[in-house]
Amino acid sequence: MPVFLDSTSATFEAEFAALLGAKREDCPDVDAVVSEIIADVRAMGDAALIELTARFDRLALSPATLAFSQDEIDRECARVPTAxxxxxxxxxxxxxxxxxRQMPEDVQWTDPEGATLGWxxxxxxxxxxxxxxxLASYPSxxxxxxxxxxxxxxxxxxICAPTPDGKSNPLVLLAARLSGVDTVYRIGGAQAIAAMAYxxxxxxxxxxxxxxxxxxxxxxxxxxxxxxxxDMIAGPSEILVIADRDNDPDWLALDLLSQAEHDESAQSILITDDAAFGRAVAAAVDRRLETLERRTIAGASWRDYGAVITVRDLTEAAELSNRVAPEHLELCVADADALAARITHAGAIFLGPWTPEAIGDYxxxxxxxxxxxxxxxFSSGLSVLDFMKRTTVARMTPEALKAIGPAAETLAISESLEAHGLSVRARLDRLNEESA
Amino acid sequence: MPVFLDSTSATFEAEFAALLGAKREDCPDVDAVVSEIIADVRAMGDAALIELTARFDRLALSPATLAFSQDEIDRECARVPTAxxxxxxxxxxxxxxxxxRQMPEDVQWTDPEGATLGWxxxxxxxxxxxxxxxLASYPSxxxxxxxxxxxxxxxxxxICAPTPDGKSNPLVLLAARLSGVDTVYRIGGAQAIAAMAYxxxxxxxxxxxxxxxxxxxxxxxxxxxxxxxxDMIAGPSEILVIADRDNDPDWLALDLLSQAEHDESAQSILITDDAAFGRAVAAAVDRRLETLERRTIAGASWRDYGAVITVRDLTEAAELSNRVAPEHLELCVADADALAARITHAGAIFLGPWTPEAIGDYxxxxxxxxxxxxxxxFSSGLSVLDFMKRTTVARMTPEALKAIGPAAETLAISESLEAHGLSVRARLDRLNEESA
Structure with a gap:
């Protein structure tokens, strides 16, 4: 059974805080092992990768077979059905x-002092x-x-993608080809990260x-x-659905389960302003759990971390959602745009009943x-900006340096950084000589 | 003596690689201590902060004096001289x-399928x-x-700013006030980070x-x-100056020293297409080191990590600079814009001889x-975006779901995520019923 909370209850704040604080992930302290693996790869290179892959993936590799050949990729891609x-x-x-559309633009301007600035x-x-x-080898x-x-x-x-017992996923290789990946290595775990870093x-x-x-x-x-x-250290998946009573409980049940089926530690939360509707969705989840292929995983997630929260109104729903800061947020309400305007923390928002979260997955x-x-x-989903960096640019004219240099010199001296100050002063002195 | 490298030398590649690989920071393994401090702060809260501050900063605090009062800040700010x-x-x-100018804009559009997308x-x-x-308490x-x-x-x-022996920096408090900081705590070290995080x-x-x-x-x-x-794990400061012979060696010497004076582990590198000019800059550095206040620090940095590199031409200079990926890059050449266009990795670029790096510091x-x-x-300087996050937004119409939903269902099934597929299928079935 998921927890059922009611925001008008005297115990609500404590219960909601417990939900927020629930530690859903057992983080085994693997740091010592990982530190050794990284040191091994740095010291031994390919030999370490080959040994670790034999041990963990039961696969014999050589330097020549660390990467898939183009022929192998061709053959694997050919196995993918047309649909x-x-x-x-x-x-x-x-x-x-x-x-x-995320591609950023370079910017440059000249300010009133004559300094050209930008990035x-x-x-x-x-x-x-x-x-x-x-199981979690997802072409998407x-x-x-x-x-x-x-x-x-x-x-x-x-790409580094382990192939335990030599089994690879043709769809992963096809996805790699469709997205311009140059090389796919058959290695995984901490050793793959070490190899890519060092x-x-x-x-x-x-x-x-x-x-x-x-x-x-x-x-x-x-x-x-x-x-x-x-990029980030990813944890188990989450969905929060805010819904009014004018929704099909079965649709929302499937949306909640589409996160729950990822992982026993996944979390699915429904917030609604109608308690009866909340119970109807929970009943629909139970019905779907009878037949769902991944019912063991999804059932455990829903039982251990699922929640149905009844609130006074949708404004309160938005406030609670902001405290959760969910990865995925579905707004299945009459005016989804108005509600979205109240959302300050969420990874992705799905507006209206025709936008199941799974659409965003694929x-x-x-x-x-x-x-x-x-x-x-405090963070965002992956984007083009994660693969770019910004270099700031500045150009002073003699006039600009005259205008703002003295303040820089004052601050440098106040921070006891004499050379900083002198690097400005030497130039200002030249300008003063020239104008004298 | 800094190292003098010549790109035409047979040993250059090895020498340059050694320069790139130089480990400038002794990273003492303080992780165990830090892990204990964090655990202490999480368990004991204020009491841990007070005990650790007494131990490390020789300062007796109480919960009421952890933060500067507004009166204290007023008094400190009043001590700052007018200039x-x-x-x-x-x-x-x-x-x-x-x-x-870095403030990003929200974006939204509707695609040919009728899906509204954006962020x-x-x-x-x-x-x-x-x-x-x-010493490193910098108002800037x-x-x-x-x-x-x-x-x-x-x-x-x-802000968390330790005040060892109760000594605070009035300029730091004034800078905090000028930039909208609400509260300044007198705590430092790992305990301050733990307090802010937990x-x-x-x-x-x-x-x-x-x-x-x-x-x-x-x-x-x-x-x-x-x-x-x-934000990032900051290391010692660096500057790389690319200069032709038409520069004042003393100016560039001061620019190199303005990084060297930060830290014995700082690094200053000059790349020039004129060996004699390179020697002239090195001589100017030596002259300035005779009198510079922080000559011990700056001298050690220049001796241990400084470098003067002579190259065939400025194109080669840009290539080497890109391999260094310097924090600060000065381009003191006739056509700085043309050279800047060849730079692919740098934190900040300073164009032309009138733009000493110190201008950018302040x-x-x-x-x-x-x-x-x-x-x-792979990363950028601090910006407004570091304090913002992007939420993606999607809204499907029934028509849009009809158009793209089946592909999502196919992919969900291929990834064995049945509930994902069903959440799309349930809606598509409804649309088919309605149109039947």
């Missing part, structure tokens, strides 16, 4: 069309994308990570690493952060790599 | 004018700025961190923490990353919090 290929191509096209955007040179193996995630990098203009784009004899280091992974991958990303850029266009675990309070 | 106040106000105004930007609710104590850094947050629209902005009885938690600090602060920021957002307008240690390959 899946068409769907993947359609998704790639729509994701690209959305992300192209320029450039892509990172090389990016590495981690794709988990096994390849598109969502690789296409923003491709749009940004990243020159070299590689390089080996065969694998050239990249500048930015993105993509989800297990606790080992997450710990490795945290460790290499600074040596390379990383084909809507926006990225499905989104901030989890309340991090929408 | 410093005016310079700080001028700097704040120019930094604000630059950062206001919205919102500020983080609360941000915490760390300001180191002692307060402006550079706080003003972008203020421009972004952050509601609550706090909160205590007195200190409310924030969503984003920025600002430089020592190894303990850096380790704490890395640890709390995910619970809150952080008053130019661009941010002086910039990526160090080659991280300009």
């Amino acid at each position: 899946e290929r068409a769907a993947l191509e359609r998704a790639a096209e729509r994701i690209r069309a959305y992300h192209v 320029r955007w450039t892509p990172v040179s090389a990016a590495g994308l981690y794709v988990p193996g096994g 995630s390849v598109l969502m990570n690789a296409i923003p990098a491709q749009v940004a203009g990243v020159e070299r784009l590689v 390089g080996t004899q065969t694998i050239r280091p990249v500048d930015k690493i993105t993509g989800p992974g297990n606790a080992y991958v997450a710990a490795a990303k945290r460790r290499v952060f600074g040596k390379v850029g990383i 084909i809507g266009g926006p990225n499905h790599v989104l901030p989890t675990a309340r991090s929408a309070r | 410093e106040r005016a310079a700080l106000e001028r700097a704040a105004e120019r930094i604000r004018a630059y950062h206001v 919205r930007w919102t500020p983080v609710s609360a941000a915490g700025l760390y300001v180191p104590g002692g 850094s307060v402006l550079m961190n706080a003003i972008p947050a203020q421009v972004a629209g952050v509601e609550r902005l706090v 909160g205590t009885q007195t200190i409310r938690p924030v969503d984003k923490i920025t600002g430089p600090g020592n190894a303990y602060v850096a380790a704490a920021k890395r640890r709390v990353f995910g619970k809150v957002g952080i 008053i130019g307008g661009p941010n002086h919090v910039l990526p160090t240690a080659r991280s300009a390959r």
Whole structure:
């Protein structure tokens, strides 16, 4: 049973705080193991990758077979059925069309003092994308990570995707091809992150690493952060649905379950201004759980972390949602735009009953790599900007330096940074000499 | 003596690689200590802060004196001399004018299928700025961190600044006041980071923490990353100057020294196409080092990490600079704009001989919090965007869902995510019934 909360109850605040604070992830402390793996890869390079892959993935590799060959990729792609290929191509096209609009523009202006100021955007040179193996090997995630990098203009784009027992996912390879990935390596875990960050004899280091992974991958990303850029440390998926009574309970039940089926630690929350409607949705979830393929996972998630919250009105719903800062937020209410205007923290908003969250996972266009675990309070989903960086630009004229240089000198002296001050003073002195 | 390299030498590639790989920072492994401090603050709150501040800063605090009172701030601000106040106000105004231009716009469009897509930007609710104590307590850094947050629209902005032995810097407090900071706490170190991330009885938690600090602060920021957002792990400062012979060697010497004086681990590099000019700059550095106040620090930095590199031409200079990915890059050449167009990785570019880097530290307008240690390959200086986040928005019409829903269903099934597929299918079935 999920929890049922009522915002008018005297115990509500405590119950809601408990829901917010629920620790949904067992973070095993794998840091020591990961630190050793990274040191191994830095010291031994390919040999470490080969040994670790044999141990963890039961797969014998050599430096020559670390990467899929183009022939292998061709063969794998050819195995993808036509309908899946068409769907993947359609998704790639729509994701690209959305992300192209994120391309930032360079800006430059001259201010009243005569200083020319601005900034320029450039892509990172090389990016590495981690794709988990096994059940969570999602071709859609390849598109969502690789296409923003491709749009940004990243020159070299590689994937590390473990193939436990040699099993690969043809759709992952096709998605890689559709999104301009140059090379796909058959390695996973912390060793893959280390290889992309530091390089080996065969694998050239990249500048930015993105993509989800297990606790080992997450710990490795945290460790290499600074040596390379990383996206975020992703936690289990979440959905919050705000709905009034004029909705089909079964639709919303499926939307809640579409997060719950990801992971036993996923969280699905319904907030409604109608208690009876809330019970109807919970009943619909129970009915769907009888037959759903992943009912064990989804059922555990709904039982342990699911919640149905009844509120006085939709304004209160928005306030509670902002405290959750959900990864995915569906607004199934009469005036979804008005409610959206009250939302200050959310990874992605889905407006109206015809926009199930699953559309955003695959084909809507926006990225499905989104901030989890309340991090929408301070971070954004993946975008083209994650694969670019901004260089600021400044040019002083002699007149501009005359106008603002003395203040810089004053501040430098106040901070006891004499050379800073002198670098301005030497130039100002020249100007004074010239005008004398 | 700095190293003198010549790109035409047979040993150049190895020497340049050694320069790039030089480990300039002793990163003491303080992680265990930091982990304990964070645990203490989470368990004991204010009591831990008071105990740690007594131990490390030799300062007795109580919950009531953790923060400066408004009266105390008034008194401290009144101690700032007029010239410093005016310079700080001028700097704040120019930094604000630059950062206001970074405010992003919300975007929304409707695509040919009828899907409405876009994104919205919102500020983080609360941000915490760390300001180191002692020598590196820079009022300019307060402006550079706080003003972008203020421009972004952050509601609550706090500072943690240790005051060892009770000594505070009036300019830091004035800078805080000029940039809209609400509260300044007299605490530092890992305990300050923990307090801002997790909160205590007195200190409310924030969503984003920025600002430089020592190894303990850096380790704490890395640890709390995910619970809150952080800016970056800053390393020692760097400057790279590309100059032709038509420059005053003394000016460039001062520019090189203005980074070297920050820290014995700072790095200053000159790249020139004229070997004699390079030697002249090195000689000018030596002359200035005779009298510079911080000659011990600057001299050690220049001796241990300084470099003068002679290249065949300016194109080669740009290529080498891109491999360094310097924090600060001065282009003192006849056509600085043309050379800038070849730069792909740099934190900030200063164009022409009238733009000493120190202008950017204080008053130019661009941010002086910039990526160090080659991280300009993948990251940017601090900006308004660091205090905002983007929420993606999608709305499907029934027609749009009809057009793209089936592809989403196909992909969901291929990923064995049945509820995802059903959430789309249930709606498509309704549309088919209606049109039947």
